[in-house]
Amino acid sequence: MAWTREQMAARAAQELGDGFHVNLGIGIPTLVAGLIPPGIKVTFHSENGMLGMGPFPYENEIDPDLINAGKQTITELPHTSYFSSADSFAMVRGGHINLSILGGMQVAENGDLANWMVPGKMIKGMGGAMDLVAGVRRIVVVMEHSEKGGAPKFRHRCSLPLTGAGVVDLLITDLGVFDIDRKHGGAVLTELAAGVTLEEIKAKTEADFAVRLR
Amino acid sequence: MQSKVYADASSALAGVVFDGMSVMSGGFGLCGIPENLITALRDSGVRQLTVIGNNVGADDHGMWAVLANGQIKKVLASYVGENKILERLYMSGEVEIEFNPQGTLAERIRAGGAGIPAFFTRTGYGTAVAEGKETRQFDGENYVMETGLVADLAMVKAWKGDTEGNLIYRKTARNFNPMMATAGKVTVAEVEYLVEPGELDPDGIHTPAIFVDRIFRGTNYVKHIERKTTRQRPAPVSATGAV
Numbered sequence: 001m002a003w004t005r006e007q008m009a010a011r012a013a014q015e016l017g018d019g020f021h022v023n024l025g026i027g028i029p030t031l032v033a034g035l036i037p038p039g040i041k042v043t044f045h046s047e048n049g050m051l052g053m054g055p056f057p058y059e060n061e062i063d064p065d066l067i068n069a070g071k072q073t074i075t076e077l078p079h080t081s082y083f084s085s086a087d088s089f090a091m092v093r094g095g096h097i098n099l100s101i102l103g104g105m106q107v108a109e110n111g112d113l114a115n116w117m118v119p120g121k122m123i124k125g126m127g128g129a130m131d132l133v134a135g136v137r138r139i140v141v142v143m144e145h146s147e148k149g150g151a152p153k154f155r156h157r158c159s160l161p162l163t164g165a166g167v168v169d170l171l172i173t174d175l176g177v178f179d180i181d182r183k184h185g186g187a188v189l190t191e192l193a194a195g196v197t198l199e200e201i202k203a204k205t206e207a208d209f210a211v212r213l214r
Numbered sequence: 215m216q217s218k219v220y221a222d223a224s225s226a227l228a229g230v231v232f233d234g235m236s237v238m239s240g241g242f243g244l245c246g247i248p249e250n251l252i253t254a255l256r257d258s259g260v261r262q263l264t265v266i267g268n269n270v271g272a273d274d275h276g277m278w279a280v281l282a283n284g285q286i287k288k289v290l291a292s293y294v295g296e297n298k299i300l301e302r303l304y305m306s307g308e309v310e311i312e313f314n315p316q317g318t319l320a321e322r323i324r325a326g327g328a329g330i331p332a333f334f335t336r337t338g339y340g341t342a343v344a345e346g347k348e349t350r351q352f353d354g355e356n357y358v359m360e361t362g363l364v365a366d367l368a369m370v371k372a373w374k375g376d377t378e379g380n381l382i383y384r385k386t387a388r389n390f391n392p393m394m395a396t397a398g399k400v401t402v403a404e405v406e407y408l409v410e411p412g413e414l415d416p417d418g419i420h421t422p423a424i425f426v427d428r429i430f431r432g433t434n435y436v437k438h439i440e441r442k443t444t445r446q447r448p449a450p451v452s453a454t455g456a457v
Contacts, residue, residue: 047316048242049389056445064245064437065373065387071243072443082385084392084420085242085268086324089317093335112340122301123313125293130343131317134336165340 001195002145002174010035011172011191012101012142016042023047023092023132025102026070028142032101043079045097047128049088052080069128089128093135100136102129104143104171106158109207111168111182113141114160126163133164139182145173145204152206154178154187175201178209190214218379218423220430223254223404227367230400230428231255235366236264238323238394239277243269243440246387247276250404250432251369256280264288266323266365268316268390272296275438281309290363292316296440315343318360320393326362327396327425334359368398371432372421375405376412379426380419388420395425404432 003011009031016022016036023045024032033053036042044053046068053068054075061075068074091097106114113133116126133139146152154171166185171178177191187209192201198211220226237255241247252271255263256279263286270289271278273296280286282299288310294300303309314322315337325333334357338344348359370391373384381403383391395401403421408431 046386048245049386056443058447059444062439062442062444063385064439065385067243067245067386067439067441069242071245071440073439073441074443076385082383082388085316085320085389086393089320092317093321093337122305123311124295125291125311125313126315126343127293128316130315130341131337134339135317162341 001193003193004174006031007193008142008172008174011177012140013037015099015101015138015140015170016040017098020098021045021051021091021096023097023100023136025100025129027103029101029103030070045088045091046074047085047088047092047132049083049085050076050080052077054080089131089135092128092131095135095137097136099138099140100132101140101142102132104141104153106153106155106160107141107143107168107171107180108155108158109180109187109209110185111166111180112158113139113163113168114158116163117161119161129163133167138169139167140170140172141168142172145175145201152204155206156208175204186210188212217377218427218429219377219408220428222430223250223432224257226402226428226430227251227254227258230367230402231258231260232366233260234262235260236266238365238368238398239265239267240370240389240391240394241267241269241276242386242389244272244276244438246371246383246389246391247271248369248371248404248432249276249435250430251402252277252279255369256283256285259285261285262287264290266290266363268292268319270294270297270300272440273298275436288312290314290319292319313343318343320390322360322363323390323393323397326364327393330362332359332361364397364399366399368394368401370395370401370403370421372403372405374407374409374414375403375426375429376409376414376423377429378411379403379423379429380414381405381421381426382414382418383420392421395421400427401425402428404430406432406435
């Protein structure tokens with residue numbers, strides 16, 4: 001047993017706080033937008049120049065001048081604002097965005113993150129990922145615990161090219177949750193997914209970690 | 215004073231394009247791209263171009279046409295997915311790509327247009343992006359030096375403009391256009407609505423006219439959507455309230 005994609009997203013949604021400005025990556029993080037805890041107001045940032053992303057449009061509301069960073073059509077809300085890419089990344093680089101939830105290929109016990117390229121494959125580019133991990137105040141990574149072949153993705157050091165060095169604060173996988181001290185290094189397992197044992201997660205993890213289950 | 219207004223994209227590019235030049239082109243994906251100018255750039259036949267933009271079009275759309283026509287030798291971009299020809303030309307070494315983090319690319323253009331030769335950013339520190347670049351510590355944090363960018367030509371797309379060159383963008387079609395307008399040795403703007411001075415609210419101008427050298431009204435906008443995504447309307451509730 002392990003968490004599903006939806007359960008991982010629901011766990012990530014617990015990191016949202018009232019009044020937060022949040023940037024979501026593609027994949028599992030996108031699901032978080034539909035899982036905001038009741039009583040909390042969250043404003044979503046889209047790095048192509050928008051604060052206050054609304055839901056996907058109805059067919060008759062589609063506007064080609066209104067897309068998110070994943071190039072999907074979206075809608076605006078009463079408090080929406082639009083701005084240039086430079087202003088958008090001033091928000092990111094200047095530490096004005098509270099939280100970013102991103103996918104990952106590999107995370108290391110010192111908080112390094114690799115999620116933008118695999119050597120030998122066509123490089124598509126990092127987009128805004130390097131800016132987000134360097135500038136957003138708190139970085140949460142949501143990813144499968146193991147590669148399809150079983151190789152661990154939470155490691156002593158990333159073997160893939162880095163998106164950022166010492167940038168991850170929290171790692172959520174299908175097997176559990178790890179706090180990472182990105183300044184001084186060191187990971188702590190704080191939660192196990194339902195039905196997952198400590199022995200299983202230890203066997204499937206290369207990174208060193210302490211255990212302080214909540 | 216000579217008018218900034220031109221009849222169309224090809225006349226607006228006349229005399230400003232040449233082989234080996236650098237060209238900034240606004241847009242994020244296919245949103246807010248200067249469609250008319252891209253077509254005119256392709257038709258001009260100039261080659262050995264260095265193109266600066268967040269993307270290089272997408273299959274069959276946008277700057278892809280200039281790429282497919284063999285006119286581009288180098289690209290500065292943050293993301294080049296969904297572009298099979300670029301993939302092939304990059305893998306075969308015919309086109310060079312310099313990947314820039316998106317925020318770094320935006321700030322390099324902003325800095326270039328503002329006369330700032332370089333700046334320091336945390337983005338990319340400890341990654342391949344920082345290789346060969348100066349780094350420095352400020353208040354115990356590590357930063358990478360990035361340089362400002364200018365280009366021989368900036369092609370931008372706005373929603374409305376006046377004949378003086380003041381521009382207003384629309385929604386997320388703004389993206390890279392405002393910074394690029396400031397960073398072109400020559401900046402050419404295409405707009406959907408070209409109006410007389412006084413018709414735009416001076417308080418609402420996004421790009422002041424000083425940055426724009428030439429302007430024309432674009433036509434036949436396609437505005438292709440890469441990922442049309444919709445939601446279903448909730449099912450109508452029957453009059454009796456029964457489900």
